[in-house]
Amino acid sequence: MIALILAAGYATRLYPLTIDTPKPLLPVQGSRTILDLLVERLEVLEEITEILVVTNDRFFHAFEQWHHHYKGAKPLRILNDGTTSPEGRLGAVGDIRYVLEREQVQDDLLVLAGDNVLGFGLEGYLNYFHKVDKDCILVRPVDDPEELRSIGVAELDDEMRVLSLEEKPREPRSNIGVFALYIYKRSTLPLFTRYLAEGGNPDAPSYFPEWLHSRQEMRAYYTEGTIDDVGTPEAYAEMRIRLGNGQGGKG
Template sequence: MKCILLAAGYATRLYPLTKDKPKSLLPVGGKTILEHIINKVERIDTVEDIYIVTNDRFYHQFLDWMEQHRSLKKIKILNDGTTNNDNRLGAIADIQYVIERENIFDDILVMAGDNLFDFKLTDFWNFYRTVASDCITAHELTDTNELKRTGVIEIDEEYRVISFEEKPQNPKSNLAVPPFYIYAKDTLKLVDKYLQEGNNPDAPGNFIPWLIQHGDVYVYKFEGKRYDIGTLESYEQAQKIFG
């Protein structure tokens, strides 16, 4: 299995912190956000390679970081060639860029490079092996305002996703979906099909409502903390929790 970490955004909501520094390389508790994530990815034995896709503005900062970081897995930094928020490819297009550039024909673990969490990725991987189908993650939120800022799903009794809505005004459930996904190798060709049809290439969650029309997608429900570091306030909160 391969791992793709999405780190090509420009994090304008975190300015001035991220004006000259990528969000994934911000420090939390003595190490970067990226290192927190990679430490968890490394515990999945079947992950062979980790691909970090970034943009042209921050590419060399990631290369400098990699020279200082020692990992149990092979890490490769990819530059998607974009230079600002206006010409960015979008997360789903970045996934396809990595798949094509590296000729990937394996199952992939896809994650955003700006989310901190305390559940075990190995548990997610074991769930995927059990259902043998594409998987996403979800956790329960009680705050309706938080649900309106994320993807929200409905599931059946077998934990199969039956609906997905990105940032709904009227959430249909309390199950929020962070950007952690496992896609089977046979699904990779559907990423290109999704994009060729002209669908939204941006937020990775946009792929899910389209994907559930083409096959079964299951959800691994986790408990514990998860922080999407998108604002100065959420960064400060993550510092307190994970610091």
């Protein structure tokens, strides 16, 4: 299995913090960055054979500098999607397709957002994927209606099959939030090209499983763990405090 970390965004909502520093490389716990914490979650997964990080041309050098100090045991490579501005970005699904074509990926694929801090390990998710042998999305209960309108929302049956999935719904049909952690079977990977060729939205990563679930069976995996997306400077400051790096913290 290959792990693909999506890190090609420009994080304009976090300006001025992210004018020169990509969001995944913001320190959140001492000198440890969002990307450091994410890679730690992947390092313990025996079946992950390689970690790919896709970024843009503007921040490629910053990720290369980070990679220079990388001490993990897994092979890790930084890929440049060639874009230079928010207006020209490929979008999350576009970046996945870019990596699949460039690297000719022939393995199962774990896709992660490079700006999320996970409060749980991924072993259970991978075990579930192998048990059901289906493409998987990761979900957790969300009780805030405003948050539900800003993420993917799913409906599931008793067997955790995905019955519906809608990205950023105006009227959420459930409180089951979909988060940017997907596992795709190798046989599914060619469908990314088909999805985009049919005019699919290349932006948010949940648009692809929204399209896919009506064409083949998908399963959902529940987590009660926290998933923090640093979306605003205020949220970033709160996270640093919570992780022991703010006032009264260690850093």
